Amino acid sequence: xxxxxxxxxxxxxxxxxxTIGWTFWSTASECWRRWFLRYILGLSPSRSQPYLTLGTVYxxxxxxKSVSEITLWGQEYVEHIPQAMSLYKARIEKGPPLPKAIAIxxxxxxxxxxxxxxxxxxxxxHGRKVVRDFKTSAIRSKDxxxxxxxxxxxxxxxxxxxxxxxxxxIINKNDGKTxxxxxxxxxxxxxxxxxxxEDLEQEI
Numbered sequence: 001x002x003x004x005x006x007x008x009x010x011x012x013x014x015x016x017x018x019t020i021g022w023t024f025w026s027t028a029s030e031c032w033r034r035w036f037l038r039y040i041l042g043l044s045p046s047r048s049q050p051y052l053t054l055g056t057v058y059x060x061x062x063x064x065k066s067v068s069e070i071t072l073w074g075q076e077y078v079e080h081i082p083q084a085m086s087l088y089k090a091r092i093e094k095g096p097p098l099p100k101a102i103a104i105x106x107x108x109x110x111x112x113x114x115x116x117x118x119x120x121x122x123x124x125x126h127g128r129k130v131v132r133d134f135k136t137s138a139i140r141s142k143d144x145x146x147x148x149x150x151x152x153x154x155x156x157x158x159x160x161x162x163x164x165x166x167x168x169x170i171i172n173k174n175d176g177k178t179x180x181x182x183x184x185x186x187x188x189x190x191x192x193x194x195x196x197x198e199d200l201e202q203e204i
Contacts, residue, residue: 020114020115020116021115021116021117021118022115022117022152022153022156024039024115025115025152025196025197025200026152026153027039028200028203028204029196029200047076048076050080051136051138053076053077053079053080054080054083054084054136054173055135055136056077057070057077057080057081057084058084058087058088058134058136058171059120059134060084061084061085061088062088062091062120062134063104063105063120064104067081067085083173086176087136087171087173087176090171090176090177090178091134091169091171091176091178094176094177094178095169095171095178096178096180098121098132099123099124099125100123100124101121101122101123102122102123102124102129103119103121103122104120104121104122105118105119105120106118106119106122108160108161109160110156110159110160111159111160112194113159113193113194113197113198114197114201115156115197116160117153117156117157117159117160117161119131119132119133119157119160119161119166120132120133120134120169121134122161122163128163128164128165129161129162129163129164130163130164130165130166130167131157131158131161131163131165131166131167132166132167132169133153133154133157133166133167133168133169134169134170134171135168135169135170135171136170136171136173137170137171137172137173138172138173138174139172140170140172140179144168144170144179144181145181148168148181148183149183149184150189150192151183152193152196154166154168154183155183155185155189155190155192155193156193158183158185159185159190159193163185164184164185165182165183165184165185166182166183166185167180167181167182167183168180168181168182168183
């Protein structure tokens with residue numbers, strides 16, 4: 001019986017976060033109804049949004065997962081393998097070089113908050129730790145810098161790892177070009193995330 005459970009787990013795609021990850025808190029901050037349906041009643045759409053599924057497959061390839069392994073996750077994921085593979089090849093062959101990772105998808109807990117974080121990569125850059133978060137996008141917006149600079153997921157990753165910066169590594173789904181944005185950590189950002197989570201925790 002134990003073997004059957006282990007085998008089943010191998011065919012399950014990696015989760016997009018934990019119940020105390022940023023998705024949990026951001027859902028609560030955006031829509032209490034959706035938060036209640038997902039985290040209290042355990043209800044979710046039978047299929048993910050296509051862009052989320054594509055992102056999952058793209059991340060899996062960057063993490064070293066094989067195509068044969070991804071096919072075990074189900075047809076929903078198989079449908080996105082060709083495009084994800086094309087993006088993966090474009091990122092590796094044409095994008096900026098990737099430094100050696102010291103950790104990949106390592107789940108961490110923020111020391112002062114009931115929140116977990118799982119950065120895509122932790123790297124060393126001239127003796128300082130940085131985190132890297134891979135994203136896929138259909139457009140390059142002039143608002144990207146401002147959006148990612150205050151994103152709770154990014155700030156949480158820096159807080160959890162003790163990194164002073166995060167590289168948001170964005171590949172364009174249309175032309176395969178990579179854009180890298182560097183987000184700097186600050187006490188003000190840590191305070192803002194802390195206050196948001198504490199306020200939401202009180203409301204919950």
